[in-house]
Amino acid sequence: MTALLSVRGVKFDYRSPAGPVRALNGISFELERGEALGLVGESGCGKTTVARAILRLLPPNASIAEGEVLLRGRDMLKMSPQELRSVRWRDVALVTQSAMNALDPVYRVRSQIVEAIQLHEDCSTADARRRAERLFDLVGLKQEWIDRYPHEFSGGMRQRAIIAMALALDPALLVADEPTTALDVIMQEQVFDELNRARRDKGIALILITHDIAVVAENCDRVAVMYAGQFVEVASTASLFAEPMHPYTIALCNSFPSLESGNGELVSIAGAPPDLAAPPPGCRFAPRCPFAQPRCRAEAPALRALAVGHSVACHFAEQAATFREAGRLGATWERAETAGGTQLR
Amino acid sequence: MTTSLLEVRGLTKHFPVRTGFVRQLFARGPRPVVRAVEAVDFALQAGEVLGVVGESGCGKSTLGYTLVRLLEPSAGEMRFSGAAVDLGSVARDKAFRRQVQLVFQDPYQSLNPRFTVYETVREPLVIHGLERGGVRPRVLEMLEEVGLRPAEAYLERYPHQLSGGQRQRVSIARAMILEPRLLVADEPVSMLDVSIRAGILGLLRRLSEERGLAIVYISHDISTVRYLCRRTAVMYLGRIVEIGPTEQVLNEPRHPYTKALVAAVPRIRSAAARGRVRLTGEVPSPVDVPTGCVFHPRCAQALPNCQRDVPHPVPMADGRTVTCVLYEKEGK
Amino acid sequence: MSALHAERGSGAVAELVYRARAVLALFWSDGYGRFGLCVLCVFAAVAVLCPWIATHDPWVNNTRPDGTLARLNGPSAAHLLGTTYYGQDVFSQLVLATPQTLLVGVVTAILVGFIGTNVGLISGYFGGVVDDVLMRITDFFYAIPFLPFMMVVVSFFGTSVAVVVGSMSLVFWRTAARVVRSQVLTVKQRPYVLAARASGAGHARIIYRHILPNVLPLSFLYLLFGAAWGVLTESSLSFIGLGDPNRLSWGLMLNQAFATGSIRYAWWWVVPPGAALTVFMVSLYLLGRAFEEQSSPRLRQQ
Numbered sequence: 001m002t003a004l005l006s007v008r009g010v011k012f013d014y015r016s017p018a019g020p021v022r023a024l025n026g027i028s029f030e031l032e033r034g035e036a037l038g039l040v041g042e043s044g045c046g047k048t049t050v051a052r053a054i055l056r057l058l059p060p061n062a063s064i065a066e067g068e069v070l071l072r073g074r075d076m077l078k079m080s081p082q083e084l085r086s087v088r089w090r091d092v093a094l095v096t097q098s099a100m101n102a103l104d105p106v107y108r109v110r111s112q113i114v115e116a117i118q119l120h121e122d123c124s125t126a127d128a129r130r131r132a133e134r135l136f137d138l139v140g141l142k143q144e145w146i147d148r149y150p151h152e153f154s155g156g157m158r159q160r161a162i163i164a165m166a167l168a169l170d171p172a173l174l175v176a177d178e179p180t181t182a183l184d185v186i187m188q189e190q191v192f193d194e195l196n197r198a199r200r201d202k203g204i205a206l207i208l209i210t211h212d213i214a215v216v217a218e219n220c221d222r223v224a225v226m227y228a229g230q231f232v233e234v235a236s237t238a239s240l241f242a243e244p245m246h247p248y249t250i251a252l253c254n255s256f257p258s259l260e261s262g263n264g265e266l267v268s269i270a271g272a273p274p275d276l277a278a279p280p281p282g283c284r285f286a287p288r289c290p291f292a293q294p295r296c297r298a299e300a301p302a303l304r305a306l307a308v309g310h311s312v313a314c315h316f317a318e319q320a321a322t323f324r325e326a327g328r329l330g331a332t333w334e335r336a337e338t339a340g341g342t343q344l345r
Numbered sequence: 346m347t348t349s350l351l352e353v354r355g356l357t358k359h360f361p362v363r364t365g366f367v368r369q370l371f372a373r374g375p376r377p378v379v380r381a382v383e384a385v386d387f388a389l390q391a392g393e394v395l396g397v398v399g400e401s402g403c404g405k406s407t408l409g410y411t412l413v414r415l416l417e418p419s420a421g422e423m424r425f426s427g428a429a430v431d432l433g434s435v436a437r438d439k440a441f442r443r444q445v446q447l448v449f450q451d452p453y454q455s456l457n458p459r460f461t462v463y464e465t466v467r468e469p470l471v472i473h474g475l476e477r478g479g480v481r482p483r484v485l486e487m488l489e490e491v492g493l494r495p496a497e498a499y500l501e502r503y504p505h506q507l508s509g510g511q512r513q514r515v516s517i518a519r520a521m522i523l524e525p526r527l528l529v530a531d532e533p534v535s536m537l538d539v540s541i542r543a544g545i546l547g548l549l550r551r552l553s554e555e556r557g558l559a560i561v562y563i564s565h566d567i568s569t570v571r572y573l574c575r576r577t578a579v580m581y582l583g584r585i586v587e588i589g590p591t592e593q594v595l596n597e598p599r600h601p602y603t604k605a606l607v608a609a610v611p612r613i614r615s616a617a618a619r620g621r622v623r624l625t626g627e628v629p630s631p632v633d634v635p636t637g638c639v640f641h642p643r644c645a646q647a648l649p650n651c652q653r654d655v656p657h658p659v660p661m662a663d664g665r666t667v668t669c670v671l672y673e674k675e676g677k
Numbered sequence: 678m679s680a681l682h683a684e685r686g687s688g689a690v691a692e693l694v695y696r697a698r699a700v701l702a703l704f705w706s707d708g709y710g711r712f713g714l715c716v717l718c719v720f721a722a723v724a725v726l727c728p729w730i731a732t733h734d735p736w737v738n739n740t741r742p743d744g745t746l747a748r749l750n751g752p753s754a755a756h757l758l759g760t761t762y763y764g765q766d767v768f769s770q771l772v773l774a775t776p777q778t779l780l781v782g783v784v785t786a787i788l789v790g791f792i793g794t795n796v797g798l799i800s801g802y803f804g805g806v807v808d809d810v811l812m813r814i815t816d817f818f819y820a821i822p823f824l825p826f827m828m829v830v831v832s833f834f835g836t837s838v839a840v841v842v843g844s845m846s847l848v849f850w851r852t853a854a855r856v857v858r859s860q861v862l863t864v865k866q867r868p869y870v871l872a873a874r875a876s877g878a879g880h881a882r883i884i885y886r887h888i889l890p891n892v893l894p895l896s897f898l899y900l901l902f903g904a905a906w907g908v909l910t911e912s913s914l915s916f917i918g919l920g921d922p923n924r925l926s927w928g929l930m931l932n933q934a935f936a937t938g939s940i941r942y943a944w945w946w947v948v949p950p951g952a953a954l955t956v957f958m959v960s961l962y963l964l965g966r967a968f969e970e971q972s973s974p975r976l977r978q979q
Contacts, residue, residue, distance in 0.1 A: 184400035189609040214611035257568040266543035442877035449868040459890035469876040
């Protein structure tokens with residue numbers, strides 16, 4: 001069976017005063033029906049750009065240089081604006097971090113959901129209203145709240161309302177870009193509980209974009225770690241967190257303070273991500289990688305499968321076990337400072 | 346028995362709600378008030394790091410600002426080094442501010458965009474008239490200590506040329522240059538990338554250990570609190586509901602709210618083990634605070650009397666204090 | 678920008694020089710700004726060199742070779758822009774009015790900028806009663822209808838240029854004050870200002886050392902506007918006869934052209950002062966626009 005979403009070799013450029021910036025450098029992945037994929041990375045790695053590329057929500061100075069985005073077999077990058085309009089919201093919906101501001105404050109929530117539904121489907125207002133009520137049920141909000149104004153909702157409730165709106169047309173895929181970053185843990189838990197329940201009921205696939213690896217660990221089937229516009233490691237959640245292979249993934253896991261790790265050492269990676277207007281030749285993480293060899297600086301590693309369903313972009317991924325050992329110590333990551341030099345973002 | 350560095354009793358901060366002119370004319374009853382911080386009690390020893398956790402709106406930032414007297418408390422008392430805090434005269438005001446400093450959450454707004462790093466870090470010394478004897482070496486020394494090396498390279502830089510982590514280090518340098526004894530850190534790492542948070546947290550830890558600096562570390566991220574703080578206070582709707590040694594409070598939470606908070610934190614490995622404590626409803630507005638125990642509308646373990654009786658802080662055997670009627674018999 | 682940074686010296690004078698160069702670089706970078714800057718430089722040059730550029734004494738009633746008054750002569754070799762009704766050389770009048778005009782512009786700009794900024798700073802920073810009082814005063818000045826006000830002022834104090842400039846500035850600072858105040862309201866909430874308070878800074882230091890530099894771009898913009906308004910208003914006043922008749926100005930030239938009924942056919946008398954005014958105003962506007970464009974995104978980021 002063909003995958004629901006197939007992204008192949010997408011390269012995405014921004015025009016900037018300093019010249020073209022390649023924000024995405026060959027992104028490829030597949031997503032099955034009902035599957036949840038987490039995209040993890042820090043600011044500037046390009047994860048939000050992936051969401052934009054899939055939905056073709058490009059700012060005026062951006063363009064997709066290469067690649068295909070096949071949703072149910074149709075290439076989104078080649079669609080006309082009319083075709084895109086029919087696909088957006090209906091087949092793929094987007095929930096963003098600033099979704100809390102996506103609700104128009106002068107209209108009741110009900111009107112906004114009904115409007116969204118009626119824009120895409122031939123549906124009477126009464127029917128649309130009933131669907132809105134059911135959607136609120138789906139996300140754990142009381143039905144009568146659809147008649148309220150957005151400012152009456154708390155942050156977590158608004159986020160759930162936005163998710164309800166996104167699910168209004170039963171999309172096959174939901175792209176959530178930092179949906180709970182601005183929320184507290186208790187609200188975050190509620191949002192994900194409802195989201196996962198809705199997904200299970202309707203078999204909706206999810207691309208979850210976030211910097212919080214714990215959230216990804218709990219809610220996603222597979223994880224892709226991004227750095228400087230590229231995937232550095234892709235694996236099932238269990239596999240990635242049990243045995244991370246890429247040095248960056250290892251550092252990320254060790255820099256996350258968690259309730260489990262006790263008072264142990266927290267790692268901090270020296271340096272900063274490369275300037276995408278002039279990326280280093282070879283591996284983009286090499287300047288900050290304590291395990292870098294001359295080969296790393298000369299030749300960019302490709303994403304290759306090391307185990308079933310576990311791919312890494314590192315020349316020395318076979319030595320991952322050694323890296324993991326050394327990676328637990330903070331001192332390992334400080335050494336890289338003198339090696340690569342620091343670059344200001 | 347040594348005196349605590351900081352002692353806070355019944356600290357309260359209310360903000361009047363500004364309603365329209367006409368509404369005020371016709372309003373009956375007392376003016377509505379935002380109860381941001383209500384009757385907070387705690388003591389802090391020299392060199393101790395105390396964490397304050399809670400969700401947004403629980404009043405922890407207001408508490409931080411009140412501790413450094415950017416806000417004047419509405420009620421309660423504060424004693425610093427045994428003496429009551431009195432900012433009556435300019436001299437006393439400045440003396441206090443040399444001892445107590447603050448680091449802000451947003452690295453992108455904490456530095457004056459028109460000042461170079463040198464001017465920013467030097468400013469507190471100039472304000473206190475301490476620039477005799479040359480400030481430059483002191484500024485350089487401070488920059489080195491917060492990890493900005495080589496310090497000379499940073500002196501003439503402007504904030505927009507620095508990354509978030511570097512800006513936060515400059516903020517810390519500015520706060521530390523007066524050699525305060527207490528630092529209030531209001532979510533210092535929540536706006537930074539995860540991979541650089543550890544650097545800042547490590548810096549705070551080191552400053553506390555090497556200089557005997559006491560820190561009040563405010564955060565909504567419980568995991569960082571665990572890393573840095575020996576004691577933790579949990580706040581809800583302006584009140585401290587539980588305070589005690591971090592290990593105790595986070596591993597074996599007692600107060601129902603603490604239990605819910607700890608249970609809600611996502612885990613990388615032991616997701617299944619975290620247990621779920623479902624809280625009903627949403628956080629009430631601090632203007633319209635529930636009667637009795639403010640947590641009772643959402644508490645799964647609420648008793649009928651919780652709606653009426655305000656619980657008192659109860660010290661427990663393991664050194665913590667819980668404000669919940671369920672433990673009144675256990676404690677003392 | 679970074680090259681300028683590198684050459685920066687220390688000390689107040691070097692600081693001023695640095696900022697001046699930064700502003701000039703800013704104007705130069707925008708096409709329109711460049712044009713505005715060049716035009717203003719031309720005006721400034723004319724103002725400085727006018728004694729040497731002017732061909733005649735502007736007040737002399739020139740005569741033709743045959744002895745008759747050279748009244749309303751068109752442009753010729755002798756009189757580059759012709760003569761007025763009174764036989765005075767238009768070109769010389771135009772040129773010699775320039776320094777006066779620029780002076781009016783500069784002084785108005787400085788007064789408007791200074792008063793407006795300070796009122797805005799103090800009002801915005803202290804809030805409460807101080808803010809209310811200052812803003813009500815500002816409202817008062819908004820309510821004043823300008824022309825009747827000027828007529829009253831002139832009838833009491835005469836038509837000297839100092840009176841005109843003074844009363845104009847008194848009225849024009851109101852907009853600068855309002856705008857600066859709203860910027861101050863935003864800036865004073867920023868953590869870096871709170872940090873200054875937490876470090877023990879007094880009010881004066883916070884206002885003038887911490888807040889003012891962030892408000893200065895806005896002040897500067899209103900400085901430019903102030904210059905433009907000042908020149909336009911002074912010329913308008915001269916045109917309707919409320920200006921000093923013994924002082925050369927472009928407005929006065931237009932006034933005389935109108936009063937003598939020559940305005941409809943003596944184009945050499947009417948167009949030059951009108952064009953000079955227009956070009957001057959436009960160049961100030963372009964500078965303001967370039968400045969605003971450049972500093973707004975940075976202001977927003979900050």
